[in-house]
Amino acid sequence: MNKEQSIDLISTNYSFLSPECKIELSAFSQILTFDKKTILVKEGQFATNMYFIVKGAARAYYLKDGKDVTDWFAFENDFICAINSFFLKIPSPHYIEVIEPSILLKISKEHIEKLSDKYREFDSLGKIIITKTMLQLQQRIVSIQFETASQKLESLEENLPNITQRVPLMHIASYLGITLETLSRIRNAKYRI
Amino acid sequence: MNKEQSIDLISTNYSFLSPECKIELSAFSQILTFDKKTILVKEGQFATNMYFIVKGAARAYYLKDGKDVTDWFAFENDFICAINSFFLKIPSPHYIEVIEPSILLKISKEHIEKLSDKYREFDSLGKIIITKTMLQLQQRIVSIQFETASQKLESLEENLPNITQRVPLMHIASYLGITLETLSRIRNAKYRI
DNA sequence: CGAAAATTTGATCGAAGTCAATCATTGTGG
DNA sequence: CCACAATGATTGACTTCGATCAAATTTTCG
Numbered sequence: 001m002n003k004e005q006s007i008d009l010i011s012t013n014y015s016f017l018s019p020e021c022k023i024e025l026s027a028f029s030q031i032l033t034f035d036k037k038t039i040l041v042k043e044g045q046f047a048t049n050m051y052f053i054v055k056g057a058a059r060a061y062y063l064k065d066g067k068d069v070t071d072w073f074a075f076e077n078d079f080i081c082a083i084n085s086f087f088l089k090i091p092s093p094h095y096i097e098v099i100e101p102s103i104l105l106k107i108s109k110e111h112i113e114k115l116s117d118k119y120r121e122f123d124s125l126g127k128i129i130i131t132k133t134m135l136q137l138q139q140r141i142v143s144i145q146f147e148t149a150s151q152k153l154e155s156l157e158e159n160l161p162n163i164t165q166r167v168p169l170m171h172i173a174s175y176l177g178i179t180l181e182t183l184s185r186i187r188n189a190k191y192r193i
Numbered sequence: 194m195n196k197e198q199s200i201d202l203i204s205t206n207y208s209f210l211s212p213e214c215k216i217e218l219s220a221f222s223q224i225l226t227f228d229k230k231t232i233l234v235k236e237g238q239f240a241t242n243m244y245f246i247v248k249g250a251a252r253a254y255y256l257k258d259g260k261d262v263t264d265w266f267a268f269e270n271d272f273i274c275a276i277n278s279f280f281l282k283i284p285s286p287h288y289i290e291v292i293e294p295s296i297l298l299k300i301s302k303e304h305i306e307k308l309s310d311k312y313r314e315f316d317s318l319g320k321i322i323i324t325k326t327m328l329q330l331q332q333r334i335v336s337i338q339f340e341t342a343s344q345k346l347e348s349l350e351e352n353l354p355n356i357t358q359r360v361p362l363m364h365i366a367s368y369l370g371i372t373l374e375t376l377s378r379i380r381n382a383k384y385r386i
Numbered sequence: 387c388g389a390a391a392a393t394t395t396g397a398t399c400g401a402a403g404t405c406a407a408t409c410a411t412t413g414t415g416g
Numbered sequence: 417c418c419a420c421a422a423t424g425a426t427t428g429a430c431t432t433c434g435a436t437c438a439a440a441t442t443t444t445c446g
Contacts, residue, residue, distance in 0.1 A: 064339055071335070083331060087324055123316065130323050131280055137330035138276060142264070144337050145370040146257055149402065168424065177338040182402055184426055342434065361392065375434055377394055 003031045006054045006105045013077050015128050021119040028111035034098040041096040046089065047082035048109045056102020057166060060094045061174075070175040073160065073167065079129055099167060144177055150186045152176045196224045199247045199298045206270050208321050214312040221304035227291040234289040239282065240275035241302045249295025250359060253287045254367075263368040266353065266360065272322055292360060337370055343379045345369045 003026050011017040017025065031054070034040070041047045043063065051058065051074075058080050060072040071094060074080035085092035086109060098104075116123040143155045156163060156176060164172060164187075173183040196219050204210040210218065224247070227233070234240045236256065244251070244267075251273050253265040264287060267273035278285035279302060291297075309316040336348045349356060349369060357365065357380075366376040 062335075069339065071331075083328065087328060123320075127316075127320050127323065130320065130327055134323055134327040134330060135276065135280060137327060137334060138264075141330060141334060141337065142255075144334065146262065170424070179403060180425075181404085181427085185402090188426080363392070372435060373393075374395085374436085378434090381394075 001031075001054055001103060003029065003105065006031060006052065006103075009054065009077060010052060010105075010125070015121065015125050017121055017125065018119065021115065021122055024118070025107070025115060025122070028115065029105050029107040032104050032106055034102050034104060036098060036101055038098040039095060040098060041082045041085070041092055041094065043093060043095055044091045045082075045085070047085035047092045047094075047096070049106050050079060050081045050086065050109070050112060051096075052105040052107075053078050053080065054103040054105055056098065056100040056104070058096060058098045058102065058104075059167075059171060060096050061171070062094050068170075068174060070171040073163065073171075073175065075160070075166075083133075099171075149176070149178045149182050150189070152178065153183065153186055194224075194247055194296060196222065196298065199224060199245065199296075202247065202270060203245060203298075203318070208314065208318050210314055210318065211312065214308065214315055217311070218300070218308060218315070221308065222298050222300040225297050225299055227295050227297060229291060229294055231291040232288055233291060234275045234278070234285055234287065236286060236288055237284045238275075238278070240278035240285045240287075240289070242299050243272060243274045243279065243302070243305060244289075245298040245300075246271050246273065247296040247298055249291065249293040249297070251289060251291045251295065251297075252360075252364060253289050254364075255286050255288065261363075261367060263364040266356065266364075266368065268353070268359075276326075292364075342369070342371045342375050343382070345371065346376065346379055 007022050007025055011022065040051065053074050053076055055076060057075045059070050060080065060082060061068050061070045072080065080096060082092040082094040082096055084090060084094065112126065116126055143152055147155060153176065169183055170180050173180040200215050200218055204215065233244065246267050246269055248269060250268045252263050253273065253275060254261050254263045265273065273289060275285040275287040275289055277283060277287065305319065309319055336345055340348060346369065362376055363373050366373040
């Protein structure tokens with residue numbers, strides 16, 4: 001999978017980009033491969049890059065009283081960044097970690113801004129990604145708010161099928177706001193029926 | 194407070210709008226006053242309007258198993274709409290209700306799109322509002338996820354001071370994902386120290 | 387003023403948390 | 417390539433926060 005193909009994925013999955021825009025995006029971005037467990041952003045850093053996941057997976061997490069809490073998962077065709085730092089220009093409360101051997105397309109905020117100024121379509125792309133994220137977060141609040149632990153797991157599996165095969169359960173538990181023990185009990189209860 | 198002054202509030206609080214853009218926005222929008230308890234959007238409707246709150250307050254809520262669950266509060270200088278319907282063009286799961294006698298500036302999605310096409314600054318304004326909302330939702334997830342009922346109340350009071358004076362506690366309780374009874378007990382425990 | 391809505395208070399219960407021990411899987415260095 | 421350490425997952429016993437159900441009290445408003 002080369003850079004041009006990766007950019008085509010974005011154009012296809014999100015919103016159309018003109019040939020000129022794609023060429024310039026290509027010049028401004030890099031394809032990178034990472035090992036599992038690579039940390040892309042550390043807590044306290046100023047995060048200035050956006051990553052598009054061509055292959056693999058990543059997560060955003062933060063430390064809550066020393067405990068690792070996963071806040072976001074990203075898989076193929078998803079974007080990921082440390083949103084608070086990226087948008088508010090503050091030190092990142094989040095870590096971003098690659099959780100599978102991955103191929104990512106990286107582009108800096110600076111270049112995103114240049115492209116957004118020059119190409120209306122690229123600006124739209126940004127808006128579409130942010131809107132999608134906003135709506136996903138809103139849905140997640142509904143799920144967190146009034147579902148039991150086992151309903152939360154079901155909702156997650158609907159939204160991200162196979163996630164339990166790809167991601168350690170401890171990350172899933174903290175993402176759902178339940179303990180690892182509870183998640184384990186829920187899963188076993190399921191297959192006991 | 195007239196329409197021009199309201200539009201100035203947007204320009205000041207969110208992002209600069211040129212005189213021409215303001216004039217056209219003025220032509221495309223209406224200032225409206227509403228009584229408390231007015232429903233602006235009903236469940237099932239296609240929501241095509243965005244509202245800016247000049248004075249007063251509104252909330253978005255949905256019915257979860259027949260129970261009224263508040264999902265969003267908006268006060269002076271906030272925008273409110275039925276986000277799922279507005280952005281996804283689906284029947285709204287939300288109601289939007291005015292909860293104080295209010296003055297609102299109303300603008301349709303159609304006009305927003307026209308203005309966004311014509312004025313880059315107006316398009317940016319949209320992006321800024323969506324980004325702000327996204328970040329707020331993300332913060333709210335953190336709060337919901339790992340705080341006790343009483344910490345949730347504290348977090349809310351930090352973000353929206355005086356909300357307990359302006360909004361019935363039942364709405365606050367459902368917004369926080371706790372029962373009215375628990376909220377009542379928490380509040381009384383506070384002043385008993 | 388009286389009805390409806392909002393809030394408080396009390397008693398009881400249960401889902402999920404905590405703490406602790408064990409079991410399973412993964413991966414790395416000798 | 418095996419051993420054993422590190423990481424991840426399961427199971428058990430016990431506790432707790434907040435839910436539920438019920439009733440009383442206060443506030444709001446036509």
